[in-house]
Amino acid sequence: MRVGVNVGHFTGTPPPDLAGRLRALDEAGFASVWFAEAYGSDVFTPLAYAAAHTRRVRLGTAVAQIPARTPAATAMAATTLDHLSGGRVVLGLGASGPQVSEGWHGVPYARPLARTREYVEVVRRVLARREPVSYAGEFQRLPAEGTGLGKPLKSSLHPYRADLPVHLGAEGPRNVALAAEIADGWHAMFFAPSFDGFYRDALAEGFARRPGGRPEDFEVVATVPVVLDDDVERAADRVRPELALYIGGMGARGANFHHDVFVRMGHGDAAQRVQEHYLAGRKAEAAAAIPTEVVEQVALVGPVSKVRRDLDAWAATVVDEIAVQGLPEDLDAVASALL
Structure with missing residues (x-):
């Protein structure tokens, strides 16, 4: 199983010595580096920066937000960066949240799956550059109505790879199935090896709708928190605040897809307590309400020997690559433990 690093999005300021740390992970043997975006730093600028400071790793968006750009703008950024990086880009897309x-x-x-389907279709047409792009969908219309002067266009930039891989970031079963149906990969968040069967079924549903079934090169990448520490509880404490943010604060009550993941895993009571604390502004209490067993289901935490044993469970799942969440301070130790 391959191991990469998902730097995520910048909060406050970019990480210190980002260039040096990117070179270090490239030289250490990590397979990929991914960036994300929320409502601050964008995803393509740091990825271009990473392309300039690395030579080998794949460069992925995990994920580029669908509502942030037109599909043509996303395809332009991806194919331009693919040229400049020598064909190392993986375009991960996600619907974000309301x-x-x-x-x-x-x-x-509204209707994020239908929007995603149309968006991916237009992105692929732009990347393929077979003909001027026209599209008459419910959410995407090219040319758009307006002056009447718009006409279908074909990218002036020839693609470095017309089949540049497109992944979907997904958590719910219908969205996972959509990734299997229309994309080249699934980027998972809060994947739990104990629920491997659940996700295999969702993927199988999507592959059944795909002409030709599952492609040989379809891949699953999972972003996973990794904390090395001789004390498991101390390691779990470093993961809890981030989990509390997603379970409790990323979305409104009743409309938080991350929260729903933990409910499906059987942790509904704990997830509700976390959400109540977080939405009331009690962030420390929200983090403390996350049981260690919940952390251990979605993260690799504890001594190196334990992390290596736990990694075996991940290797037996549908996951092809894990992306270590965040840019580890102890990069050499993480590389030694996982690679």
Whole structure:
């Protein structure tokens, strides 16, 4: 199983000595580096920066938000970076959530799966560059109505790879199935090896709708928190605040897809307590309400020997690559433990 690093998005300021740390992970043998975006730093600028400071790793968006850009703009950024990096880009796309989509980007969130399907279709047409792009969908229309002067266009930039891989970030079973149906990979968040069968079924449903079934090169990448520490509880404490943010604060009550993941895993009572604390502003209490067993289901925490044993469970799942969440301070130790 391959191991990469998901730096995520920048909060406050970019990480110190980012260039040096990117070179270090490239030289250490990590397979990939991924960046994310929410409502601050964008995803393509740091990825271009990473392309300039690395030579080998794959460069992935995990994920580029669908409401943040037109599909043509996303395809332009991806194919330009693919040229400049020598064909190392993986384009991960995600619908985001209603708070960010509507509150930050001003784009309606209704029917995210249908929007995603149309968006991916247009991106692929732009990347393929077979003909001028026209599209008459419910959410995407090219040319758009307006002056009447718009006409279908074909990218002036020839693709470095017309089949540049497109992944979907997904958590719910219907979205996972959509990734299997229309994408080249699934980027998972809060994957738990104990629920491997659940996700295999969702993927199988999507592959059954795909002409030709499952492609040989379809891959699953999972972002996974990794904390090395001789004390398991101390390691879990470093993961709890981030989990509390997602379980409790990323979305409104009743409309938090991350929260729903933990409910499906059987941790509904704990997830509800976390959400109640977080939405009331009690962030420390929200983190403390996350049981260690919940942390251990979705993260690799504890002594190196334990992390290596736990990694065996991940290797037996549908996951092809884990992306270590965040840019580890102890990069050499993490590389030694996982690679």
